[in-house]
Amino acid sequence: MSQVTNIATDTPETLLRGVLEANGQRFTEQRAAVYRFLRATRQHPTADEVFTAVRGEITDISLATVYKALETLVSCGLAIKLAFGDGSARYDARTDDHCHARCTACGIVLDVAGPDLTRVLPALSPANGFQVQGYRVEVVGLCESCAV
Ligand SMILES: [Zn+2]
Ligand SMILES: [Zn+2]
Structure with missing residues (x-):
């Protein structure tokens, strides 16, 4: 399979669109907003924190939609989910080993x-x-x- 996306040179939107479509997922503005925020932050936010941030941009987005968008990003390899001892799940758009x-x-x-x-x-x-x-x-x- 030829490489359709390049994580280093593509804009987040182009990268997201390519990866979602390659995984049979739809590109939506909600998913794009969640991914943009996750790429821009170094805070390793929880789903709640992503929801609070993205709601400023897309006012009618729900926590459930944010949560599903995050899980989609994880399943497509665009984000990782970090689970810690206190039971909280955090998300990271940096997917290399660190x-x-x-x-x-x-x-x-x-x-x-x-x-x-x-x-x-x-x-x-x-x-x-x-x-x-x-x-x-x-x-x-x-x-x-x-x-x-
Ligand atoms: Zn501290
Ligand atoms: Zn990290």
């Missing part, structure tokens, strides 16, 4: 710069025939504002 740091006081989630852990993590091999399906690395601590 780690996150979570503030235990305010809950903010930040990207972590550092070495490519996908190369070192396979050195961790659990005993007793455990079949590794993946790794989750989470840095926990206090963010800059909470640490003072």
